[in-house]
Amino acid sequence: MDPLSDVVSFLRLRSxxxxxxxxxxxxxxxxxxYEAIKCYAVTAGACWIAVEGTGEPVFLQQGDCFMLPRGQPFRIASDLSLPPEDWRRYFLDATEGAVVKLNQGSGVTVLGGHFALAGPQAEMLLRLLPPIIHVRSETDSETLRWAFARMREELTGLKPGGVLIAQQLASMIFIQALRLYxxxxxxxxxxFALSDQRVAAAIKAIHREPSRRWTVKTLATEAGMSRASFAARFRQLVDESPLAYLTHWRMLLAGRRLELGEPxxxxxxxxxxxxxSAFRTAFKRVTGNTPRRHAQSFAQNGAVAMNGRIQQS
Structure with a gap:
């Protein structure tokens, strides 16, 4: 897989x-x-959105997509000068796949999904994203428009399996919105470094062979650059050295394998x-936790979550 697919698959993304x-x-x-990523599109009409602590509000037009990856409070409105109503009044008891009507509904339609992310890998992705990602309708977003149109059809058509199809579309929308952003x-x-062909080549090599004894020189060769130029370019784009990135990626891989119970x-x-011993030292330095404690913590949290689901059923 490519690096973005690697990281998103490790996030255990689900709608x-x-x-x-x-x-x-x-x-x-x-x-x-909230603790989630929201990814929606305005499929009809237009409205405003204001995310707390992000400055100017954003005007959303038909065909625009927006993603809210940080979980900050926000308002969405036809007019932001109006006092906001609490979302619970309309959405708290809404069923999965429901299209809620406000004021009898006419003029503006917003469709999308909320995504839950699991694991410490989420921070690796979300810390790089702004509080709001706005993909304008004039962007090359034919795939997004098709996905949201199909989602609307599935959610309003009440066909068997419609919600499941909408969930799969929502995951695709999340990836495509990231691409366009x-x-x-x-x-x-x-x-962002993935958009640089040479540095991306080195990152892909790390993901392809994380166990290889990479050096800055061998990674520079993958990038087709001199050692000094590559090291400077990598740090400029990624904000850490190539070998530091390698270690962080290895520890993310290690964390997942520890969670699966591998020795x-x-x-x-x-x-x-x-x-x-060398692995234990590296894991503790990067994560602040020992491998054994990481595995135990994951097992305990999983047991608590499972117990909660049993009690609710």
Whole structure:
């Protein structure tokens, strides 16, 4: 897989709610802080959105997509000068896949999904993203428009399996929105570095062979650059050295394998460490936790979550 696919697959991305709303007249809804990524599109009409602590509000037009990856409180409205109503009034008891109607619904339609992310790998991605990602309709977003049109059809057509199809579409929308955002924006971090062909080649090599004994020189060769130029370019774009990135990626891989119950000695060898001791030291330095404690913590949290689901059923 490519690096973006690698990281997203490690996030254990899942859509835990799809749906939306139709609104008519004057309206304003306020949403609290939340632990999820929201990804929606305005499929009809236009409205405003204001995310707390991000400066100027954003005007959303038909065909625009927006993603809220940080979980900050926000308001969405026909007119932001209106006092916002609490979201619970309309959405708290809505069923999965429902398209809620505000003021009888007419004029504005917003559809999308909420995504839950699991694991410490989430921070690796989300820390690089702004509080709001706005993909404008004039962007090359034919795939997004098709996906949201199909989602609307599935959610409003009430066909068998419609919610499941909408969930799969929501995951695709999340990836495509990231692609379009990276295409038209710049920043610092591995995610933005993927748009640089030479540095991306080195990152891909690390992901392809994480156990290899990489050096700055061999990674520079993958990038087709001199050692000094590559090291400077990598740090400029990724904001850390090539070998630091390699270590962080190895520890993310190690964390997943620990969660799956693999022996520490097996993981250390698979990731290129000469000894279990060297691996333990690296893991503790990067994560602040020992491999054994990481595995135990994951097992305990999983048991608590499972117990909670049993009690609710």
């Amino acid at each position: 835990y709610l799809v749906g939306g709303f139709e609104a008519g007249g004057n309206w304003s809804i306020g949403f609290d802080a 990276l295409k038209d924006n710049t920043g610092t971090g591995w995610l 520490i000695s097996t993981i250390a060898e698979a990731l290129g460490y000469e000894s279990e």
